[in-house]
Amino acid sequence: MKKDVALESTVIAHGLPKGINFETALNMERAVRENGGTPRTIGILGGEIVVGLTNEQIKKLGMASNVLKVGTAEIAYATAMKRDAATTVSATMAISRTSGISVLATGGIGGVHRDIDWDVSQDIIELSRTRMIVVSAGVKSILDVPKTLEFLETFGVTIVAYRTDCFPLFHCSKSPYRINLTINSPEEAVQILKEKERLGIEGGVLVANPIPEADSMNFDELSTLIESALKSAETNGISGKALTPYLLSRLAELSDGKTLDSNISLLINNAALGGLIAASFGAEQ
Numbered sequence: 243m244k245k246d247v248a249l250e251s252t253v254i255a256h257g258l259p260k261g262i263n264f265e266t267a268l269n270m271e272r273a274v275r276e277n278g279g280t281p282r283t284i285g286i287l288g289g290e291i292v293v294g295l296t297n298e299q300i301k302k303l304g305m306a307s308n309v310l311k312v313g314t315a316e317i318a319y320a321t322a323m324k325r326d327a328a329t330t331v332s333a334t335m336a337i338s339r340t341s342g343i344s345v346l347a348t349g350g351i352g353g354v355h356r357d358i359d360w361d362v363s364q365d366i367i368e369l370s371r372t373r374m375i376v377v378s379a380g381v382k383s384i385l386d387v388p389k390t391l392e393f394l395e396t397f398g399v400t401i402v403a404y405r406t407d408c409f410p411l412f413h414c415s416k417s418p419y420r421i422n423l424t425i426n427s428p429e430e431a432v433q434i435l436k437e438k439e440r441l442g443i444e445g446g447v448l449v450a451n452p453i454p455e456a457d458s459m460n461f462d463e464l465s466t467l468i469e470s471a472l473k474s475a476e477t478n479g480i481s482g483k484a485l486t487p488y489l490l491s492r493l494a495e496l497s498d499g500k501t502l503d504s505n506i507s508l509l510i511n512n513a514a515l516g517g518l519i520a521a522s523f524g525a526e527q
């Protein structure tokens with residue numbers, strides 16, 4: 243159990259194009275395994291919560307067209323109505339909590355959206371109440387990053403940057419936003435989680451893991467693309483749960499697939515670090 247790494251399924255069903263999504267999900271599982279962890283991709287099929295989807299089940303969630311996107315708030319709807327649903331980071335954490343899993347790897351957590359009144363991801367709230375390690379490449383720069391960092395702090399989420407002193411921006415390894423807490427090894431992440439437990443402090447440890455340098459995009463180039471993607475979301479009246487998937491696919495179009503390549507690279511990189519952390523957790527006692 244200690245070696246388990248939870249993987250979310252929203253990125254498969256709603257975050258990546260069909261085909262590549264399935265392949266990437268399997269490659270993430272492989273990266274976890276190669277680094278000593280046990281992957282458990284989480285999703286909901288016909289109302290049943292599955293902790294450790296089979297390859298066939300992952301394919302089903304990735305290919306079906308009426309898959310709900312559920313955060314913690316919507317899990318019970320999906321189970322009561324016997325629906326197929328992909329779990330976001332918040333829902334995956336909530337399910338991990340009851341399954342005894344302490345490590346989760348994702349691409350990027352949700353946060354505070356830009357230029358929109360009150361669209362704040364449930365991910366932050368779940369991170370404030372579930373004591374587990376979440377590996378993320380920071381947050382997407384489609385979000386309001388300073389406000390997201392402030393919200394994470396307000397909600398008591400411990401944020402540590404992995405081998406860097408800045409908060410990475412998903413497609414970009416570097417950013418103008420500083421993080422004053424750095425860790426340099428998977429063991430240190432485990433120690434921090436254990437201290438939170440020992441001290442009775444609730445909430446997660448967010449490990450901000452920068453995208454590998456070779457696949458990192460230029461900050462200015464990306465900023466221009468994001469402005470344009472946000473404008474088309476506004477023009478098309480896209481909001482709520484549809485916003486993140488829309489912006490991601492618009493960015494892929496605008497960048498000729500570059501954002502997609504970097505997205506895949508950071509997903510694998512985070513799964514690998516998740517595997518190392520879980521292996522170190524499992525090696526204890």
Ligand code: PSU
Binds near residue numbers: 349505
């Ligand atoms: N980042 C990505 N792709 C994704 C997501 C984040 O690059 O698919 C998903 C994650 O599942 C995250 C969710 O938990 O989006 C946040 O959605 P919202 O902003 O609606 O809370």
Ligand code: MN
Binds near residue numbers: 361362363482
């Ligand atoms: Mn939202």
